[in-house]
Amino acid sequence: MQLLDISKQSEEEVAQIAELMQEMGRLRDAERKVSEASARYMKLNDTDMRALHYLIVCENQGVTATATDIAAYLGISGSSTTKLIDRLEKASHVIRTPHPTDRRALQITVTPETRRAAYETIGKHQSRRFYSAARLTSQEREIVIRFLRDMANDIDVSHADWIDDE
Template sequence: MTKNKRSAETDVSGDGGDASALYRMDHSDPKSELVDRTGLSHDDLQQIARLMEALRTLREAEERLSAASLKYMRLSSVDMRALHFLIVAGNTEVLPTPGAIAAHLGISSASTTKLLDRLERGGHISRERHPDDRRALVIRITPETHEAAKRTVGQQQANRFNAAARLTPDEREVVERFLRDMTAEIDVSGIAWAEAAEAGALAETAEGAASE
């Protein structure tokens, strides 16, 4: 390597290997084709880049937690979402029906039935008759699964509260506004290329099911 060349770890950053430099718009969008940076100073760009890097590390931590929880519980991500829904329902004295679970997960009745069958076989849930409607069912998480989820995944997720509690009320307002604003900025609802990709994926799924 010559003196004019740097390693792959540092040549992108230009800041001694600072990972946040990967998120600086003057590096990824040097001609301002994507973002108008008028009025933003060099310090502004660096600060925003550090914020983007912090979001990246948060996402990675969440992904590691999710992967660890799925392996520990030996369940899928949809299974875990269903169990979380049941835990919250139990804590709030709500009677969760299969229909409520399907609506929460955004899946069909048939898929919900398969999910509940799988969770029941694994000893994670029980089906009971609804006390006010004998034709309906109420789904309960078993005490054993509830306890296992609470002392592992639940505890790690609850630790998020600690970070939020350390902020002042004004800081929480700023963080909430930022997160909601960013969510709106990156939402792909109504975006042509995203809807086309979704339609293509659904078509491939339908073709695969038809050929089976």
């Protein structure tokens, strides 16, 4: 059984594609290491880190975030979200305040101290991505965008008939 038909590619093309796949692996490894180091620095688990990132992005975009929004973003239950927010609040990472337009809901925001710590450490490190992209020409960025979009679509789990959706 053969997974790939490379008969239409030259040896040079196959070598270049292999190098591209290797570099994508290096990028995933680098992202994983940064994520793990960030979680250790902040003394949080991966889900907590994802929640804080979501809240910071919401605040940057002027969007009010609620527990329901966090649950939907993380794909976790309401009770798990309550425990997560309780844990983050106890560690002084988030605060609950009345929602500005919905009296029944609470707004969840990141504390200034956590925002500052995230920006001065993880944020500075992650901002290097921007500079990598800025070094490309507009045309090169369009090619990379198309490649990444196509790759994400091609490897989406919806194409994997071997995955049990239960």
